[in-house]
Amino acid sequence: GYCQCKLHVEGPTCSSCKQLYWNLDKENPNGCSECQCHKAGTVSGTGECRQGDGDCHCKSHVGGDSCDTCEDGYFALEKRNYFGCQGCQCDIGGASSSVCSGPSGVCQCREHVVGKACQQPENNYYFPDLHHMxxxxxxxxxxxxxxxxxxxxxxxxxxxxxxxxxxxxxxxxxxxxxxxxxxxxxxxxxxxxxxxxxxxxxxxxxxxxxxxxxxxxxxxxxxxxxxxxxxxxxxxxxxxxxxxxxxxxxxxxxxxxxxxxxxxxxxxxxxxxxxEASVLQLPVTEPCAYAGPPQENCLLYQHLPVTRFPCTLACEARHFLLDGEPRPLAVRQLTPAHPVMVDLSGREVELHLRLRVPQVGHYVVVVEYSTKAAQLFVVDVNVKSPGSVLAGQVNIYSCNYRCGAMNSLVSPQRLCQVPGWIAQGKRLIFSNVKGCTPTFATHLENWG
The missing domain is CATH 2.60.120.260 (Galactose-binding domain-like)
Known part of the structure; x- marks a missing residue:
């Protein structure tokens, strides 16, 4: 026998909140409170929060319970930014701290220092060198x-x-x-x-x-x-x-x-x-990129390995559909550290992949990709198996980083979980890749 749960509660005994909700409380007529996640600052744009404290899953450089503020040393929270916020470029000598503010990242300058990054002396002043005394x-x-x-x-x-x-x-x-x-x-x-x-x-x-x-x-x-x-x-x-x-x-x-x-x-x-200028230690805020101008200092990120889970490689597909017509695949390896990926471009693109799931369980679809496009794209993903179709979307962020990018299938605002009764096989269809040049490798990650 199943219990009759309140609106935002689920489970055989009505003991847990549904996704996108938290804080199960008997005084709450709906059972649980809605998560207050700021999607521009959350991983994969999901609106889910932790059941225990309501904290959302923030991107790397984003903070706050709702993922709505940049961490110190960062500014300009944007949905299209894979890491959430940009690093402040405050001059370590001219700025009073590494914190900047406003949409353009204006730094807090020391006395008689001016400029957005505090790199220029005020009129009638000069920067002393080490031998000024x-x-x-x-x-x-x-x-x-x-x-x-x-x-x-x-x-x-x-x-x-x-x-x-x-x-x-x-x-x-x-x-x-x-x-x-x-x-x-x-x-x-x-x-x-x-x-x-x-x-x-x-x-x-x-x-x-x-x-x-x-x-x-x-x-x-x-x-x-x-x-x-x-x-x-x-x-x-x-x-x-x-x-x-x-x-x-x-x-x-x-x-x-x-x-x-x-x-x-x-x-x-x-x-x-x-x-003894500890304050002059250079803050490093920018992730390492595989393209663009040379970087003297950068943050080299690495994703947790997911290859122990069932996965399918896009380069193993036979072809992709462009405006409904089959086209041969083009593959690229951006750097020796990147896997071989399929290069997709066009206004209406579909890529069909097949994946075998070894056992019954709840899964989350994770997509690995890389793209130089300086904007956010949303890719439609359909997961098909006999008797069911799961539709969702994946955010494709601008990502020319050495670590590549990984995002989860979301629908709507929550992580898509593949039904547990599907055990033999799945067909993943990526579509509506408009004006973008992503390259894909896909993983199915066990969620629970």
């Missing part, structure tokens, strides 16, 4: 306040900056450079020195930095190792070890450098934000 050594002085002796021979120091370079010798082995440190978001710095060591052995030196207004006890001293180099080279103090960086607050500071046998060009103060 740069101090010429030849502009320094000796301990007694005299000007330094400096050279300007391009053979001794190729491409020196400004007027020349300081000659660190036994006569001049101690120089003082005044550092005018402006307001900064941090106070930790490393020192970079550009130098030439024409000798054959490393030269040891020291740098001491102290405030012009402070006491000697506030001085910070580090060792410098100048490796042999006849070409201009850089040395960072401290290096990549565990030594603490220099702590320098805004104001006037003095850097004292002691060394012999090297030529010094300039000194750079490098803020911590530059050498």
């Amino acid at each position: 740069k101090y010429e050594i030849e502009d320094g002085s000796t301990p007694n306040g005299r000007d330094l002796r400096f050279g300007f021979d391009p053979l001794a120091f190729p491409e020196f900056s400004w007027r020349g370079y300081a000659q660190m010798t036994s006569v001049q082995n101690d120089v003082r450079i005044t550092l005018n440190v402006g307001k900064s978001s941090g106070s930790l710095f490393r020192v970079i020195l550009r130098y030439v060591n024409p000798g054959t052995e490393a030269v040891s030196g020291h740098i001491t930095i102290y405030p012009s207004w402070g006491k000697a006890s506030a001085a910070q001293s580090k060792e410098i190792i100048f490796l042999p180099s006849k070409e201009p080279a850089f040395v960072t103090v401290p290096g990549n070890g565990f030594a603490d960086p220099f702590s320098i607050t805004p104001g006037i500071w003095v850097a004292c450098i002691k060394a012999e046998g090297v030529l010094l060009d300039y000194l750079v103060l490098l803020p911590k934000d530059y050498y």
